[in-house]
Amino acid sequence: DHLASVPLSEELLDPKRSSFGLGCTQVGSLLWKNAVLKRKNWCTTFSELACPVLITSLFVLGFSLSTEDHSHAQIFANATQPLYDVAQAFAPATVPYPTYAEGIFCVPNLPLCINTTKIKDDPVIRNGIEAALDGVALNYNGPVKVPSFDAYISIHSLFVMMGFTPGVAELHNLAYLGVLGFAPDTEQVRRLHRRLSRRWDSFSKLNTTIYKDENEAVDAALQTYSNSDQHWAVLVFDEYDVQRWQAPKVSYKIRMNYSTLPSTKKIVDEWVVGTSDEYRKYVASGFLTLQHMVETDIYETTFYDEYTPPPTLVLYPATETSSNEFYSKVGPLFGLVLCLGLLYPVSRLIKSLV
Numbered sequence: 001d002h003l004a005s006v007p008l009s010e011e012l013l014d015p016k017r018s019s020f021g022l023g024c025t026q027v028g029s030l031l032w033k034n035a036v037l038k039r040k041n042w043c044t045t046f047s048e049l050a051c052p053v054l055i056t057s058l059f060v061l062g063f064s065l066s067t068e069d070h071s072h073a074q075i076f077a078n079a080t081q082p083l084y085d086v087a088q089a090f091a092p093a094t095v096p097y098p099t100y101a102e103g104i105f106c107v108p109n110l111p112l113c114i115n116t117t118k119i120k121d122d123p124v125i126r127n128g129i130e131a132a133l134d135g136v137a138l139n140y141n142g143p144v145k146v147p148s149f150d151a152y153i154s155i156h157s158l159f160v161m162m163g164f165t166p167g168v169a170e171l172h173n174l175a176y177l178g179v180l181g182f183a184p185d186t187e188q189v190r191r192l193h194r195r196l197s198r199r200w201d202s203f204s205k206l207n208t209t210i211y212k213d214e215n216e217a218v219d220a221a222l223q224t225y226s227n228s229d230q231h232w233a234v235l236v237f238d239e240y241d242v243q244r245w246q247a248p249k250v251s252y253k254i255r256m257n258y259s260t261l262p263s264t265k266k267i268v269d270e271w272v273v274g275t276s277d278e279y280r281k282y283v284a285s286g287f288l289t290l291q292h293m294v295e296t297d298i299y300e301t302t303f304y305d306e307y308t309p310p311p312t313l314v315l316y317p318a319t320e321t322s323s324n325e326f327y328s329k330v331g332p333l334f335g336l337v338l339c340l341g342l343l344y345p346v347s348r349l350i351k352s353l354v
Contacts, residue, residue, distance in 0.1 A: 048345035055341035059334055066326035076141045076315040089132040092125050093118045105158050116161035126162070133171065141275055146288040146310040153177075153202035170284040173260055178230040180290075182210045183217040188240045195297055218255070232256075233290055242301045250298060260285040275318065283313060
């Protein structure tokens with residue numbers, strides 16, 4: 001109705017008028033028409049203006065309410081408190097060394113014996129030990145000495161004697177262990193198996209199997225119905241030519257359940273604030289223990305040398321950092337959400353122009 005009452009300008013009908021002036025007149029008429037429509041449909045106009053402002057305000061509000069996490073510079077080689085907490089938790093259950101009786105566990109290479117029966121019977125001691133062990137698995141970033149094969153099996157035996165049930169997935173292999181598989185069934189692998197049984201005292205206590213090939217080993221590992229019949233790992237040797245005073249030709253891989261090891265699909269975990277604890281799985285799962293076991297055999301067989309101690313895992317020092325958890329998780333989506341917020345007003349604008 002408003003547009004019908006507007007008289008046409010004579011200049012607009014003049015064919016001699018310049019194209020520039022005609023274009024300016026048409027743009028002015030179009031803007032005037034849109035202004036009239038915007039005033040008439042004021043609710044729609046308000047929604048177009050408020051939509052991007054409201055969405056941006058939500059981001060600003062969330063950022064203002066969030067707190068900034070500040071991490072001081074750390075030297076992880078000096079962190080030992082969680083290990084001290086574990087020693088304090090075991091202290092009420094220790095007995096004089098040596099003590100030989102049922103339920104007594106003596107730690108290899110240490111003058112320390114533990115009464116596992118007392119741990120089972122006393123819920124206070126048991127809960128304290130479980131809390132301390134879970135605390136190490138979740139919060140400890142200090143130096144960790146990779147346990148040797150005998151030490152790893154001894155820790156598993158201690159867990160079994162005290163009936164320990166892990167509260168975190170990192171300690172699953174230590175608590176339940178399982179079958180250690182070898183593949184393929186070749187003379188070189190069988191000689192390795194015999195050397196390991198002579199080299200490590202705990203090897204004969206472990207359930208080990210030599211499979212015909214890798215596929216058979218993997219199929220057997222997948223046929224797991226409970227923690228009692230699981231596979232700890234499968235050592236697959238593509239090549240294992242180790243001889244005295246000759247360069248070894250070795251190619252092998254350690255296959256474990258994917259849940260017990262960190263993922264290697266990406267180098268940096270963008271969703272972790274601070275230090276990721278995934279690296280501890282390499283120690284707790286026994287991956288580095290098995291690697292040290294195989295490489296010790298390579299070294300001793302090649303050079304006929306003494307036992308090589310296992311390595312110590314230490315994190316690199318961390319610099320001082322500041323981060324905002326809200327911004328780190330929602331920030332990358334801000335551009336996308338802002339585009340979605342502008343989608344409605346831009347579409348209305350294009351519709352009015354066309």
